[in-house]
Amino acid sequence: MNKLKLIIAREFIAKVKNKSFILMTFLSPVIAIAMIGLVAFLTKKNDDKVKEIVYVDESGLFLDQDFKSTKTIKYVDFTKLGVDETKKKVEEGNHYGMLHIPKIDSLETLANSIEFYSKDTPGLSVIGSLESKVNTKLRGLKMQKLGIDEQKIKLSRIKSDIKLFNFSGEKTSKLANGIKIAAGTVAGYLLMMFVIIYGAAVMRSVIEEKTSRIIEVIVSSVKPFQLMLGKIIGNASAGILQFFIWGILLFTLSTIASVVFGFDMGGMQQANLSPEQTQAIESMGNDKVQILIQELYKLPILKLFLLFIFYFLGGYMLYSSLFAAVGAAVDSETDTQQFMMPIMLPLMLGVYVGAFTVIDDPHGPISVIFSHIPFTSPIVMLMRVPFGVAWWEILVSMLILVLTFLAVVWLASKIYRVGILMYGKKTTYKDLWKWIRYSA
Amino acid sequence: MNNLLEINNVVKQYGGYTALNDVSMHIPKGSVFGLLGPNGAGKTSLIRIINQITMPDSGEIILDGEKLAPHHIEHIGYLPEERGLYKSMKVGDQALYLAQLKGMSKSEAKKKLKYWFDKFDIGAWWNKKIEELSKGMAQKVQFIVTVLHEPKLLIFDEPFSGFDPINAQLIAKEILQLRDEGATIIFSTHRMESVEEMCDYIALINKSNKILDGKLDDIKRQYRTNVFEIGLKTDRAEEVKLQLKQNFDISPANFKSLNEGLKLNVKLKSNTANDLLSFLTANGEVNHFVELVPSANDIFIETVNKTN
Structure with missing residues (x-):
């Protein structure tokens, strides 16, 4: 027991003193925040620039009010100049592009004959907004032709909004669902990344002991299993330390950033809306916003955090014992490829099941099954938890994970025990099977 | 114990x-x-x-x-x-x-x-x-x-x-x-x-x-062979060799020495090293007299080869 403590301490210190660990711990939150800041800054800058689009309407169907300028796009009527002249002007000048509406009587044909010229390929949003403008106009014209009263159609339009309740009578909203999805996905992805990063660290540490040839010195003092366990626990402790530092750093940095850059999300949104729209939101949306905020607070943050720690530890221990066995089986990191695939596959599967199935149906059979299979459960269960999972289901999943870990660590230690003293020969899966069956 | x-x-x-x-x-x-x-x-x-x-x-x-x-x-x-x-x-x-x-x-x-x-x-x-x-x-x-x-x-x-x-x-x-x-x-x-x-x-x-x-x-x-490596300074090399042959097994030896003269490996039969030495001293000047004790190296090679 005392020796295990010594090993854990050494592994922990070796990991924490490592320059790359220090760099990663203190730099990545800064980089993450800086990236978000940069993207936000650039998006804002981008929006500030007004695009000028000119149009040549030969059909004469479109009126000025059909091309209402917005904050980001300004429409200018160049019809009088004619197509060729305008093209030249746009090509030489600073205009973003030119919309050409030819003179065609049939509305159907016209709908497919409108052209847009620009120097650069236009963004999807620009084309989308142009198309929707044209659609609205042409649809209106078509209705007139067919004798349909546009006003009546508008009046007949009904927008439904199904209110969501659970049986304890709480009101939820679809927006809240989005938050749950986001929280689960972030937790699941984070977990996968950590398992890979820290599992690989364990593997590298095993390989280092093999290549530096200290391994035989060590195992003449401690049992290989103790060494493996100490390595796994030591690295996990470093990982948890890193979480906490990141948590603290992210919190402080984002607080500082929001103060410095003055990101006022509410203000930004409102700025893009017309007064009527703002009013509309205020009248009917207030409720929603409130629910959203409530929902954010109601999100089982503490539960999610504790489960994250548990599933991180469980998943990490499970995978890192496999990583340790792989490290023991090879002579250098370049030889690990063939053994990495079967380890990475279930991790990837977990994320994909989480990203596609859980979001679609958090309590469907596939989600439930994968949240119990120990190789995917840490990721999938974490993604399900925000949607509310029965405590006994979580308990069963945890129990399976723990039992599987014990079985896997037992198998891995058999491979490890033999592998660490093997040099030179390239290991095959057949060798691994043989090692498992060796007696001590 | x-x-x-x-x-x-x-x-x-x-x-x-x-x-x-x-x-x-x-x-x-x-x-x-x-x-x-x-x-x-x-x-x-x-x-x-x-x-x-x-x-x-x-x-x-x-x-x-x-x-x-x-x-x-x-x-x-x-x-x-x-x-x-x-x-x-x-x-x-x-x-x-x-x-x-x-x-x-x-x-x-x-x-x-x-x-x-x-x-x-x-x-x-x-x-x-x-x-x-x-x-x-x-x-x-x-x-x-x-x-x-x-x-x-x-x-x-x-x-x-x-x-x-x-x-x-x-x-x-x-x-x-x-x-x-x-x-x-x-x-x-x-x-x-x-x-x-x-x-x-x-x-x-x-x-x-x-x-x-x-x-x-x-x-x-156990592994000793009773072979002595000898060096003898003498004018009657052939005669000494013939006489030695009567009581000992001899074979030519090849060792490095600063002295000129007869170089032989002599294996004792029923006689002792003293017998050999007294014969040699009577027939010339002994400048080399060493028992060829098997080295660990020899024993290693011999034993391993025998079991292979």
């Missing part, structure tokens, strides 16, 4: 391969015991069993009167052939860590390390990383770490590899001194001249079987 270590009928198999086949040997207390054998004979398997890195399939090992158990790790020091240290760890931290793994307290380890570092005059390396040291320097640290906890049993596998002749001599002296202070030493090597120089006992393993063991002097006696 005269034996520190008794290995009784040890068998070890890996899958279908037998690494040790019913091997027994007794290692007397306070001796240097040479564990010899060709590559792949099973020496490392045996050493790993003694270190409890692996367990024998059958057979038992008795250390100092007790059946080998995990707590004996503290009484064994092992310098493996495949050895190394953590490259990015500081010398001092590393030595302390390894000493603590052998059951020493930190303060005790510090005290003893100071003694050894002073003895080898390497105190200045304490805060250096292993990767900053040369191979020979790292080997010195490794040697200290092996002997630091003053084990009863020391196992050295090719201890001189990586040392220059001066440092090899220093280490050899230390090993012998440890023996004189009461430690028992198992010494595995392919360098036969160091076997001659250091071992009191040897055991020879070939193809998983022990084929020879005992006191080195006794074995040599």
